[in-house]
Amino acid sequence: MGVRETRRITGEYVLTGEDVASGRSFEAAVASVSFPADIHEPAGTGQVGFRVGSGPVKRSSYEIPYRALIPRDIDQLVMAGRCISGTFEAHASYRVKGPCMAMGQAAGLAASLSASSGVAPRDLAIGDLRGGLLGQNVKLDTDSADVRDWRWETVESDPTYRPDRGRTRQSSAYHGPG
Helix, strand or coil: CCCCCCCCCCCCCEEHHHHHHCCCCCCCCCEEEEEEEEECCCCCCCCECCCCCCCCCCCEEEEEHHHHEEECCCCCCCCCCCHHEEEEHHHHHCCCCHHHHHHHHHHHHHHHHHHHHCCCCCCCHHHHHHHHHHHHHCCHHHHHCCCCEEEEECCCCCCCHHHHHCCCCCCCCCCCCC
């Protein structure tokens, strides 16, 4: 059995649900994510959430900034995966395997660059990190990210609807190309 909600750091930046919904981009991005925020209802009645790009800015993906991987009060540490700095709503999107792998690649490269250059991870030149990721064929441009075909429906008329959990519910899963 997996535990969906676990501990997260407070980082140099806290990724928010608004960042996800608006498809926010960052100059210091280390990963691009197109997975929607899916929040499973504790009662087991389904999922609620929102699509990437459902906010004021219409984009098919959002980016995770390097600062969300750097703990605010701890030096010599780079985080990746579900424990990065983000809100409950943002976590509902970046917690899945694809984004976690992308963050792991960025964190691993950051640790390597930090160790070889003798600088703390928080002081690492973002251009060096992004250049290294691009050299490994990582796609950091949000416009080039895979757009998944998620179908969502409004659930305000649903008796299990909770306004604090978003306005839509997933009605079919992504089946991928082919």
